[in-house]
Amino acid sequence: MTNPKSNELLFCALGGSGEIGMNVTLYGHNGKWLMVDCGVTFADAHYPGIDVILPDLRFIEERLDDLVGVVLTHGHEDHIGALPYLAEDLGVPLYATPFTAGLIRGKLEEERIEDRVPIKLVSPEQPFNVGPFKVQVVPLSHSIPEANALLIETKAAKVFHTGDWKLDATPVIGAPASPEQLTAIGDRGIDVLVCDSTNVFNAEASGSEASVRQGLTESVARARARVVVTTFASNAARLHTLGQVAQETGRKLCVTGRSLDRIIRVAKATGYLKDFPDTIDVDTAMRLPRNRVLIVATGGQGEPRAALARIADGSHQIGLDAGDMVIFSAKQIPGNEVAIGRIQNQLAAKGVEMVTEKQAHVHVSGHPGRPELEKMYGWIRPKALVPVHGEMRHLMEHARFGNAKGIRHTLVQTDGDLVRLAPGAPEKIGDVAVGRLVLDGDVILPADGGTINERRRIAVNGQISVGIAVDRNGRAGGVPEIRVQGVPVEDEREPFLAEAAEAATEAMSGRARDRDRLREDVRLAVRRVATRWTGKKPVVDVVIVQV
Template sequence: MTPANELIFLALGGSGEIGMNVNLYGSQGKWLMVDCGLSFSDPELPGIEITLPDLDFIEERRRDLVGIVITHGHEDHIGAIPYLAADLKVPIYATRFTAGLIANKLEEEGLSGQVPVRIVERGEPIDLAPFQVTYVPLAHSIPEGNGLLIETPYGKVFHTGDWKIDRTPVLGNPTSADMMTRIGDEGVLALVCDSTNAFSLEESGSEADVIEGLTKSIGEAPGRVLITTFASNVARLDTIARVAEATGRRLALAGRSIERNVKVAKAAGYLGDFPEVVRYDEAMRLPKRELLILATGGQGEPRAALGRIASGQHELKLGEGDTVIFSSRQIPGNEVAVGRIMNQLSDLGVITVTDRQVHVHVSGHPGRPELKQMYDWIRPQLLVPVHGEARHLRAQARFGLECGIPQAFFQKDGDIVRLAPGEPKKLGETRIGKLVLDGDVILPAGGSTMNERRKLAYQGIVMVSIALGKNNALLGQPVVRAVGLPVEADRDDFLGDAVDSAARAVERGADEERLRENVRLAVRRCATAWTGKKPIVEVLVMRA
């Protein structure tokens, strides 16, 4: 699919799911990529913590890719860059703070200098013909949140990225109503807009509003306090630093990503008043009421700092009467993992506090009043909801029409949509998928390795070893080992039956492939009869 004299939109991630945002615009034979993020894993991917978008579509067309423009520095918008961007061989464009985060990630992966990162200034157009991109400041929960004004031969697109209306931001400046109105006055074909909070009837609220709730909760806490939030929420990190000073507590950082983001933020001119942090050994010697820990792991990641603290595998310790404050919202799909951490903390005697009890978090995404304000500013001809599950996208599409936008187009990952000329139209679909980071290796989420691992998790495995002489004569009994099968009380009897089944399946004169398959099927039937499971059966044949 090569875009002709038209404007094409294609989401490879983030439309129909939370996270993993990747959007493509195509025109006159060229493509422009907006963002390159990752997402958390789910229980269907055993042993996997993060997933990445499959960029096969644009990798096949990388000669026509003019660049990657990044809206802001959250993981679901930049997290896949160290793993995927080098293969695309195009420059990445970002504002200073976001560029610092990206450069740090590339350095950690040994890719410094291999992926060009170019710093852009807000308000100064970038020529990526046939596109012209201008960064427009929008408030968010991280410094330098930006919308993108993308000018094309077929009209202007305003791509919001993640945003909110914060009239009293802790970091940065509030969104300029005058600037947004001017953009709308000049005419906008399409508004491609964040849908995460499309069901919320209230504004997301200001970051400044969180200070009171955190100060109260921490001030009243009798012991040590740990706050967990997204490491990339630099505005919240600044808030927590202020609260630590107001409540007379020393601050300790737990989690490499928080340490990294504080360092990058300071280098970019943010967090100028961030206090000196205490080392872990010093932190544990402080009186309990004098310590505040800022930690990663609020989404239940077992290897993050909070997960290791909850399981007693970290230098920082919590116990009876201490408090953990979740200053973040659970991402859909992480409820079980977060609940597991909370239960571990409860077993330690730790009190947990969430935004359901105290005002300790505000969203970085727009509720309906803010969406309505954006519509009034931009006045697009067409609304294209992105960044959300299908229910969020459809909810925003309906709301946009109710607010007077002439057209709204529901699309999902893989849909190739012509925005102009003429009426918006779905032209077709392209294959999409997910990749997983498994250790140091990137694999397809639906590939043979992950399929086998899922089957191992659900069905178990049986290993059979057979020694054969001439004409497939058995040299002793087969050896059978079972892992993950529900045969605890009957293991010896089951293994005896499986050995007999394997021996009976050995066929004289059969070629090795047929013999191996006969044994595999016989042992699996035996396992199914005993357990109701259909395990993976691996057969090793040794010959004298």
């Protein structure tokens, strides 16, 4: 593929299109590339032993001399979470507003690379140049401070890249761009709107963050015992509201969870949460009368190691009993239903009352519903729409909605589609390499490479180890040693092992063979026994020891 030309603007999502999360977008112009965001997504049972999934950046890693920078729209994990693992290799500055920069800096410090990754602070008042791209951050509302759209200008075209956003007439934190300011941006002539599609199926607007305060206050006020509220740690506005709720209901505030501590620390350092009440530690909270404490905990998405999961299973310092209350001040992220349900069942078994957005107004979304999308179209008036941040069903529906509301050109693309945004109407012109990487402990691996595939096979079928001995002439002998893990022979383990050992012995007998042939003969013999007994095909490893 040739480098982007001086008269064209290219677009390519390496993550975040055709999926929710792991957002990475490239813009190409005049031989250079600009990256917007670099996030992660979170693993499910398909990736045993894995928590975090990273984008495969091989396309741009092969063109690092042409990458001019990474601009971050906001501080959510699906937009900045991959930076601690990938930013140093990219070797370019990161551009972020102060709150987002504070979160990134903390991540880089944990990896001890803060001195090797430059962060440049930007503000809405000051456009900045990154190579051939002129960029201006435009503040919008979202469920985290300093969420920004990007106005990206080149000689070929102007793009309004929304990032994650919503409309909020009464924001609790921050000052989003007004309709007049967004209209003025539209007056400059926007060629393409690259827009969040997460809530395109919602017929109603997302609602104001300020509206949640009453529902939370009423729920906490009627509680007669201990109250735990779980919410997204990054939602500093919700934390501000919970501080007010605690004061209004006469309860002391306790915060538990490292991510909550980090958000509060960075928010205060960058001028937010100035009137947040003093908090108490867990030990103090547990000594107070049950009706005098409000606890904010991480883990509302069912994360197994987060505070709420440990509270539910009884392994946390905070204990809940019958009559206590847990408020889920967050919406379930698709895919987390089972994990959340498990925690809720554990809480229910204790007699804990649960309040979700279905029982009370305790949450509003951070993404735009259809009325908000329509308003943005009217202010920005783009010639073309490229939906992002959604699964295929979201992207297709967003394109249909944009067409219905008068946007002439729409283009549905997915990760790896190389798109020419200008000149002319957006069109796909090629494909680039994309994929997923996993963070496995401290090692980054291909998501569908040998290690993870082996782990999947072991998880599904179990594993058998066979130890055999050979003499210096290559002849096998003695009694094979066999161990099994995860093979369903619990009730008949000893007879199974005896038959497997007999099969291995028979496979070892006869002529001398090279070690590879001997190993394969024994492996197949033992696996045939396992398949006959269980109907499964476990992973069989044969270890040969010379005696």
